[in-house]
Amino acid sequence: MKKLVVVLVAIAFMVSASPLMAASLKMGSYPIPKMVESKDKGVFVDLVKEVAKRAGYTLNLEIAPPPRTVESFSQGKIDGFFPALDVLISGAAAKSSPIYTKVDFAFFKKGAANLKTIKDLEGKKVGITRGYPYAGELMSNKKIIFDPADDDVTNMKKLAAGRIDAFVVEEKSGLEALKKSGETSVTYDAGKPLSRQAVYFAFKNSPDGKGAAEAFSKALGDMKKDGTLGKIMSQAN
Numbered sequence: 001m002k003k004l005v006v007v008l009v010a011i012a013f014m015v016s017a018s019p020l021m022a023a024s025l026k027m028g029s030y031p032i033p034k035m036v037e038s039k040d041k042g043v044f045v046d047l048v049k050e051v052a053k054r055a056g057y058t059l060n061l062e063i064a065p066p067p068r069t070v071e072s073f074s075q076g077k078i079d080g081f082f083p084a085l086d087v088l089i090s091g092a093a094a095k096s097s098p099i100y101t102k103v104d105f106a107f108f109k110k111g112a113a114n115l116k117t118i119k120d121l122e123g124k125k126v127g128i129t130r131g132y133p134y135a136g137e138l139m140s141n142k143k144i145i146f147d148p149a150d151d152d153v154t155n156m157k158k159l160a161a162g163r164i165d166a167f168v169v170e171e172k173s174g175l176e177a178l179k180k181s182g183e184t185s186v187t188y189d190a191g192k193p194l195s196r197q198a199v200y201f202a203f204k205n206s207p208d209g210k211g212a213a214e215a216f217s218k219a220l221g222d223m224k225k226d227g228t229l230g231k232i233m234s235q236a237n
Contacts, residue, residue: 025057025212027201028073028081030066030131033152033176034236035083039063043236047099048082048201050232054222055215066131076204080212084202085133094213096201097220100233104135104195106166107159107174107188115166116192118144127155127167134168135195152177160185168194172236 027048029036036042039061052059062069062078070088072078084095085102106115106126115121122143128134130148138144147164149155152174155167160183169177171190178186201216203209223229 023057023208023212024060025052025080026060026062026078027052028062028064028069028078029083030064030069031151032083033173033180035173036063043232044083046235047229047232050223050228051201051216051219054219055212057212057215066133073202079209080201080203082201083199085197085199087136087139087197088133089202092205094203094205094209096203096213096216098198098200099220099229100199102133102170102197102199103193104138104168104197105171105174105188105190105192106168106194107156107178107186108166109159109162110185110187112165114189114192116189116194118194121166121168121194124165125163127158127164129155129169132169133197135197138168138195153181156181156183156186159183 029044029048031037032042032044034042035044037045039045045061048061049059062072064072066088069078069081073081074090083099083102084093106121108115115124118138118141122141123145125145125147127147127149129152130150139146147158149158152169155164155169156174156177158164159167160181167174171188174188201213203212220229
């Protein structure tokens with residue numbers, strides 16, 4: 001009888017402790033206007049918190065410049081990072097289902113010739129933001145003169161001042177940077193994207209990493225069905 005009581009007490013303790021035993025994930029990200037403002041603020045931050053909660057994980061977020069985040073991931077210092085794209089990952093990784101598609105556009109000065117394709121950028125001085133994941137077909141074009149800056153707002157100001165001919169950036173991030181810059185002489189062609197890339201959560205290529213990728217994919221699927229994913233991502237509009 002005494003032995004049975006001990007067993008029952010042990011079971012009760014395990015059940016009561018189970019909510020505290022959720023697996024912990026050390027995830028990295030990098031600053032993106034409106035999307036990742038800090039470890040507590042941003043559309044992607046709201047998203048990863050909800051996905052992790054549904055997937056049964058507790059999160060420890062680290063925000064650092066893009067190169068450092070990617071390096072930390074490649075060295076195994078963090079369990080995963082977001083937003084992840086194929087161009088950022090050199091080795092094998094466990095990937096969640098896509099969060100959305102990253103669509104980049106060329107912003108240019110009003111009155112200038114429309115820049116709608118990568119070929120249109122050849123011979124032009126083009127602003128990019130250091131560490132951001134641009135499409136391979138863009139960055140491998142040796143006829144384009146790239147001029148990096150530390151952030152999107154600086155690029156917008158350079159474009160408005162005529163120091164660059166175009167600025168390549170994701171639509172939502174570009175519009176947010178344009179708003180913050182206070183410039184009014186810049187535009188883009190919303191119907192002519194330069195490139196498209198799938199965006200996802202990346203994890204270590206290990207049993208634990210693959211398990212996290214599967215759990216995050218299931219949570220993303222459930223969130224698409226119940227409308228939560230669309231509701232969170234709509235905050236970027």
